Amino acid sequence: xxxxxxxxxxxxxxxxxxxxxxxxxxxxxxxxxxxxxxxxxxxxxxxxxxxxxxxxxxxxxxxxxxxxxxxxxxxxxxxxxxxxxxxxxxxxxxxxxxxxxxxxxxxxxxxxxxxxxxxxxxxxxxxxxxxxxxxxxxxxxxxxxxxxxxxxxxxxxxxxxxxxxxxxxxxxxxxxxxxxxxxxxxxxxxxxxxxxxxxxxxxxxxxxxxxxxxxxxxxxxxxxxxxxxxxxxxxxxxxxxxxxxxxxxxxxxxxxxxxxxxxxxxxxxxxxxxxxxxxxxxxxxxxxxxxxxxxxxxxxxxxxxxxxxxxxxxxxxxxxxxxxxxxxxxxxxxxxxxxxxxxxxxxxxxxxxxxxxxxxxxxxxxxxxxxxxxxxxxxxxxxxxxxxxxxxxxxxxxxxxxxxxxxxxxxxxxxxxxxxxxxxxxxxxxxxxxxxxxxxxxxxxxxxxxxxxxxxxxxxxxxxxxxxxxxxxxxxxxxxxxxxxxxxxxxxxxxxxxxxxxxxxxxxxx
Numbered sequence: 001x002x003x004x005x006x007x008x009x010x011x012x013x014x015x016x017x018x019x020x021x022x023x024x025x026x027x028x029x030x031x032x033x034x035x036x037x038x039x040x041x042x043x044x045x046x047x048x049x050x051x052x053x054x055x056x057x058x059x060x061x062x063x064x065x066x067x068x069x070x071x072x073x074x075x076x077x078x079x080x081x082x083x084x085x086x087x088x089x090x091x092x093x094x095x096x097x098x099x100x101x102x103x104x105x106x107x108x109x110x111x112x113x114x115x116x117x118x119x120x121x122x123x124x125x126x127x128x129x130x131x132x133x134x135x136x137x138x139x140x141x142x143x144x145x146x147x148x149x150x151x152x153x154x155x156x157x158x159x160x161x162x163x164x165x166x167x168x169x170x171x172x173x174x175x176x177x178x179x180x181x182x183x184x185x186x187x188x189x190x191x192x193x194x195x196x197x198x199x200x201x202x203x204x205x206x207x208x209x210x211x212x213x214x215x216x217x218x219x220x221x222x223x224x225x226x227x228x229x230x231x232x233x234x235x236x237x238x239x240x241x242x243x244x245x246x247x248x249x250x251x252x253x254x255x256x257x258x259x260x261x262x263x264x265x266x267x268x269x270x271x272x273x274x275x276x277x278x279x280x281x282x283x284x285x286x287x288x289x290x291x292x293x294x295x296x297x298x299x300x301x302x303x304x305x306x307x308x309x310x311x312x313x314x315x316x317x318x319x320x321x322x323x324x325x326x327x328x329x330x331x332x333x334x335x336x337x338x339x340x341x342x343x344x345x346x347x348x349x350x351x352x353x354x355x356x357x358x359x360x361x362x363x364x365x366x367x368x369x370x371x372x373x374x375x376x377x378x379x380x381x382x383x384x385x386x387x388x389x390x391x392x393x394x395x396x397x398x399x400x401x402x403x404x405x406x407x408x409x410x411x412x413x414x415x416x417x418x419x420x421x422x423x424x425x426x427x428x429x430x431x432x433x434x435x436x437x438x439x440x441x442x443x444x445x446x447x448x449x450x451x452x453x454x455x456x457x458x459x460x461x462x463x464x465x466x467x468x469x470x471x472x473x474x475x476x477x478x479x480x481x482x483x484x485x486x487x488x489x490x491x492x493x494x495x496x497x498x499x500x501x502x503x504x505x506x507x508x509x510x
Contacts (some may be wrong), residue, residue: 062101062144066098066100067080067090068085068101069100069102087128090142094130094142102143102145102191104154107158110161111162111172112172122171123203123205125172126160126178127174128175129176134186135184135185139218140186142187144189147189148222155191159174159197160208162202163198163199173202173240175209185215186218189222192224194224209239211241212242212244213244214243214244217247218247221251224238224239237257237266237268237269238268239269241269242270243272245274248276251280252281253281253284255283267281269288270304273292273304275302277305278306279307282309282507283312285313292304303332306318308497308505308506310506310507311337311340313342316344316346318334320347320348321350331359333360334361338467338505342370343370344380345365347382349381358388358390360390367395371400376402380406381406381413384409388418392420392423393419393422396423397426398424398461398463402431404431406438407434411432411446411450421452422495424474424475431443469496469498479495
């Protein structure tokens with residue numbers, strides 16, 4: 001039976017929040033491999049790459065440029081300040097170790113000849129993509145003079161050169177990497193692209209920033225805006241990665257890839273992407289923030305890290321759309337994200353084939369005002385769960401319609417998908433949503449019958465307007481640090497995204 005209003009109020013207790021009945025810990029059957037096994041070299045490399053990018057002052061990086069690009073260059077320059085390159089020249093001539101500084105102004109691309117010769121490639125080949133590779137020690141860097149994520153003026157504006165008429169979208173990507181030859185060690189930093197611009201459109205099944213067949217790419221501090229007036233069609237996204245490894249996406253502002261909110265439009269869409277870090281980005285009104293899809297690539301979601309991002313006004317922050325994760329493979333982590341006014345925190349779905357998600361840790365996120373109405377549930381299964389050995393711990397669900405939900409999955413199936421515990425739940429409607437059987441299930445039944453959320457908290461978490469815990473919050477020290485990220489392994493940790501109180505969630509200051 002559904003938990004009654006009286007029972008819910010009793011659970012609040014004198015402090016406004018009460019611990020659930022303790023019992024056997026669901027983690028006893030799920031050893032913490034991350035705490036026992038050192039990260040492999042490739043994952044450590046992605047961490048180092050992301051941190052190095054984050055530590056570099058952008059204006060300082062432009063000052064260390066070895067080549068200069070200007071919007072008024074005439075095509076005869078040598079890349080010096082006095083005789084700058086065009087951006088097209090930079091794509092052909094930049095080599096490993098070059099830091100290509102891009103001055104403010106408007107840059108309009110054109111359709112690559114390869115996609116004119118073969119129109120099936122139009123949505124895969126960007127107007128700007130470097131011809132050469134960088135190296136680990138000497139990447140090729142394209143950096144705006146002023147970071148678009150931090151500046152509303154003096155931006156380096158890149159537009160694809162494609163237009164549309166009568167709502168038809170046939171454009172090509174704006175910038176990224178070439179498709180037919182593999183690209184390595186390239187960084188795009190601080191650029192601006194606006195899909196609302198008459199010369200800046202892409203087609204469906206496309207990303208403004210598109211990288212195919214590449215590794216060690218960084219996309220940082222860019223501002224990419226979707227077209228609010230035109231339905232972009234299926235898979236219309238700010239960033240599209242396909243067949244990409246060891247890559248970092250951080251400190252970007254990605255907004256407006258909405259398209260009615262239901263046709264796969266995303267801030268970041270992924271196909272066959274391994275060892276990706278998505279950190280410190282602001283996703284604003286994108287249908288889906290980050291969407292891994294599993295079409296034609298086999299293994300998906302290998303060592304995917306999504307952390308310290310701000311998702312606002314999206315349908316789902318993370319949409320796991322037919323991923324096939326390798327059970328026992330590198331774990332993926334969704335950690336310390338702030339999710340505001342989104343229909344779902346995580347949606348698990350499939351349009352065809354098997355949806356299998358394994359080895360996923362969902363730790364220390366804050367989900368505020370998760371609203372749905374028809375299909376409530378901040379974590380939502382649109383297809384029956386498959387996979388397992390996942391963990392959902394230390395998450396703060398504040399003033400949400402419901403915690404977990406599905407029309408197609410039973411409580412037993414949801415319980416078998418992951419270990420859930422040490423979460424804080426403040427729900428407006430019911431603990432569970434979707435099918436009548438789930439909506440009628442009391443939280444006590446979830447605990448006693450399925451052994452889940454036995455140490456979780458229910459009621460007012462006592463947070464301030466920024467969702468940080470107040471000093472008297474019962475969430476202080478009520479979580480468990482399963483990976484030892486903030487102290488001893490399995491030691492106490494605050495519930496929610498703001499663990500230390502000093503985190504910057506979303507874009508960091510310049």
